[in-house]
Amino acid sequence: MPRRTNSSEFEQLALPLLSSLSSHAFWLSRNDTEAEDLVQETLSKALRAFDSFQAGTNFKAWIFRILRNTFLTSRTAIANARTVFLEDDPGLSDITDAGPNPEEHILRLENQAAVNDALDRLHPQLREILLLCDVEELKYKDIAIVLDVPIGTVMSRIFRARRGLHQELQQHFGESL
Amino acid sequence: MTQTTPVNDHPEPIQLSAFIDGELSPSELQAIQRHLTECHPCALQVLSAAQLKAVTARASQRFLPPPEVLKRLASQLVPQETTKPARAWSFGHWAWSAIAAVLAIAVSSIVWWQMRQAxxxxxxxxxxxxxxxxxxxxxxxxxxxxxxxxxxxxxxxxxxxxxxxxxxxxxxxxxxxxxxxxxxxxxxxxxxxxxxxxxxxxxxxxxxxxxxxxxxxxxxxxxxxxxxxxxxxxxxxxxxxxxxxxxxxxxxxxxxxx
Missing domain, CATH: 3.30.200.100 (MucB/RseB, C-terminal domain)
Known part of the structure; x- marks a missing residue:
C-alpha cells in the first residue's frame, strides 16, 4: 500500500512537469526520439528512486537533475563530451566589462528567429543554464542542485550565458542595433 | 549574492543579471534599486537584460512536445500494478480508468498550456x-x-x-x-x-x-x-x-x- 501512495504522489508531482522535461530533453539532445527516450528513462529512474526524494524539497530540481544525469550517460552526451568548456573563472575578472556601450544594450528583439539561432550557437552548458533559469524559472539554489555546482558558479555562468547571447545577437543585427 | 553593491558606483554586470532573476539579498536589492533610479545607463542594461530573459523564455516554445508524446509519457506515470489475469468486468473498469486518466491528462495539459501561453x-x-x-x-x-x-x-x-x-x-x-x-x-x-x-x-x-x-x-x-x-x-x-x-x-x- 505505501508503494501505491508513493506512486500516486509521484504521478501528481511529475505530471505537470512532462512538458518541461520533454522540452529540456530536446534542448539537451536535439533529437525528438532521443528526447522522448530520455524523459521515459528519467521517469522510470525517478519513480524507482522516489523513496529518496525528501518531501518539502524542490521536486522539479530533483527530477531535472535525474534528467541531466541520464542525458550525460547517453550516447549523444558522450559524443559531445569533447567540446571544451572554459570553466568559470572564480575571480570573474573577465566579466566586469567588455560589454557594449549602454546605448547598444537595447536590442531589437522582435526577431524571434534570430534569438533562436543565437541560442543554438551558444555553448551547450551556457544554453542549458540559461534555459533552467529563464524557461524553467528555477532559483539559483535549485539550479545548483541540478548541475551539481556551487551557487556562485551558477550566478557567474548565467551572466556569461546572457553576455554570450547578447554578443551573438549583436553580431547578427550588426549596424541595425 | 556574496558581493556588495557599491551605492555610489555602478553595480557589477553580474549583479544586474542576478537582479533581474530576483536573486539578490534585500540589502543588495535596495542598493541597486536606488542606483537604478539615478543611473540611466544601468537602467538600460537592466531593461535589455529583462527583454533578453523574456525572449529566451519564448524561444523555448519551439520545442514544446506534441500532445501524443505527452500522452505516451503520461501513460507511463499511471500505476500499472495489475498483474492478475483481467476478468471481463475488471478490464472494463481498467479501460474506463485509463480513458479517465487520459482525459484528465489531456485537460491538465490544455490548462497548463493555456496558463503558460497566457x-x-x-x-x-x-x-x-x-x-x-x-x-x-x-x-x-x-x-x-x-x-x-x-x-x-x-x-x-x-x-x-x-x-x-x-x-x-x-x-x-x-x-x-x-x-x-x-x-x-x-x-x-x-x-x-x-x-x-x-x-x-x-x-x-x-x-x-x-x-x-x-x-x-x-x-x-x-x-x-x-x-x-x-x-x-x-x-x-x-x-x-x-x-x-x-x-x-x-x-x-x-x-x-x-
Missing part, C-alpha cells in the same frame, strides 16, 4: 509597454490625427483597422509604430490618458488564438483585452483599469461600425 503573452505585452516607456524613442509616426496615423499602416500590415473619431475623455492619440506580438506583425498605437502612457497593440485574431486565464494585472500594470471578428486588441498601462477598459472598448466598437 503568462508568456502577458510578459510580452509588458515588455512592449516598458520598452515604449523606457527607451524614450519616438514612434515611427507621430500624430494626434487618426487620418494621419491610420493611413501610415497601409501596406505595412496584413490587416487594417479603424480608429475612433471620438476617444474617451482626456484620451489623446500620440502616434503609432509597427511591432510584433507572438511572432505576428502588429500595430502599436500610443495614447495618453491624463498623463499616463498607454500602449495598444492590434493584431490579427487568426494568428493569435484566444488564450484564457491571462492576468488583468501584472507588475503594477493593467492589461485589457478586446476582440472583434478579425482582430485582437490589447491595451497596457498603469492607468485606472476602468479607463483603460473604456479605450479598449472604444477601439473594439469602432471596428464594426465603420
Amino acid at each position: 503568462n508568456n503573452l502577458t510578459a510580452e505585452l509588458l515588455d512592449q509597454h516598458l520598452a515604449v516607456l523606457s527607451s524614450g524613442a519616438s514612434p515611427e509616426i507621430i500624430s494626434t490625427d487618426r487620418h494621419t496615423v491610420k493611413p501610415w499602416f497601409q501596406g505595412k500590415l496584413p490587416f487594417s483597422f479603424n480608429l475612433p473619431e471620438t476617444l474617451p475623455p482626456d484620451t489623446t492619440l500620440r502616434g503609432g509604430d509597427l511591432t510584433f506580438l507572438r511572432g505576428q506583425p502588429a500595430a502599436l498605437l500610443l495614447f495618453t490618458i491624463h498623463r499616463h502612457e498607454v500602449s495598444v497593440i492590434l493584431t490579427q485574431r487568426s494568428g493569435n488564438p484566444a488564450i484564457t486565464g491571462m492576468p488583468v494585472n501584472s507588475s503594477g500594470f493593467s492589461i485589457k483585452e478586446a476582440s472583434t471578428r478579425n482582430l485582437r486588441i490589447f491595451a497596457v498601462s498603469d492607468i485606472d483599469p476602468t479607463e483603460l477598459g473604456s479605450l479598449a472598448a472604444a477601439l473594439q466598437a469602432v471596428q464594426s461600425t465603420q
Whole structure:
C-alpha cells in the first residue's frame, strides 16, 4: 500500500512537469526520439528512486537533475563530451566589462528567429543554464542542485550565458542595433 | 549574492543579471534599486537584460512536445500494478480508468498550456509597454490625427483597422509604430490618458488564438483585452483599469461600425 501512495504522489508531482522535461530533453539532445527516450528513462529512474526524494524539497530540481544525469550517460552526451568548456573563472575578472556601450544594450528583439539561432550557437552548458533559469524559472539554489555546482558558479555562468547571447545577437543585427 | 553593491558606483554586470532573476539579498536589492533610479545607463542594461530573459523564455516554445508524446509519457506515470489475469468486468473498469486518466491528462495539459501561453503573452505585452516607456524613442509616426496615423499602416500590415473619431475623455492619440506580438506583425498605437502612457497593440485574431486565464494585472500594470471578428486588441498601462477598459472598448466598437 505505501508503494501505491508513493506512486500516486509521484504521478501528481511529475505530471505537470512532462512538458518541461520533454522540452529540456530536446534542448539537451536535439533529437525528438532521443528526447522522448530520455524523459521515459528519467521517469522510470525517478519513480524507482522516489523513496529518496525528501518531501518539502524542490521536486522539479530533483527530477531535472535525474534528467541531466541520464542525458550525460547517453550516447549523444558522450559524443559531445569533447567540446571544451572554459570553466568559470572564480575571480570573474573577465566579466566586469567588455560589454557594449549602454546605448547598444537595447536590442531589437522582435526577431524571434534570430534569438533562436543565437541560442543554438551558444555553448551547450551556457544554453542549458540559461534555459533552467529563464524557461524553467528555477532559483539559483535549485539550479545548483541540478548541475551539481556551487551557487556562485551558477550566478557567474548565467551572466556569461546572457553576455554570450547578447554578443551573438549583436553580431547578427550588426549596424541595425 | 556574496558581493556588495557599491551605492555610489555602478553595480557589477553580474549583479544586474542576478537582479533581474530576483536573486539578490534585500540589502543588495535596495542598493541597486536606488542606483537604478539615478543611473540611466544601468537602467538600460537592466531593461535589455529583462527583454533578453523574456525572449529566451519564448524561444523555448519551439520545442514544446506534441500532445501524443505527452500522452505516451503520461501513460507511463499511471500505476500499472495489475498483474492478475483481467476478468471481463475488471478490464472494463481498467479501460474506463485509463480513458479517465487520459482525459484528465489531456485537460491538465490544455490548462497548463493555456496558463503558460497566457503568462508568456502577458510578459510580452509588458515588455512592449516598458520598452515604449523606457527607451524614450519616438514612434515611427507621430500624430494626434487618426487620418494621419491610420493611413501610415497601409501596406505595412496584413490587416487594417479603424480608429475612433471620438476617444474617451482626456484620451489623446500620440502616434503609432509597427511591432510584433507572438511572432505576428502588429500595430502599436500610443495614447495618453491624463498623463499616463498607454500602449495598444492590434493584431490579427487568426494568428493569435484566444488564450484564457491571462492576468488583468501584472507588475503594477493593467492589461485589457478586446476582440472583434478579425482582430485582437490589447491595451497596457498603469492607468485606472476602468479607463483603460473604456479605450479598449472604444477601439473594439469602432471596428464594426465603420
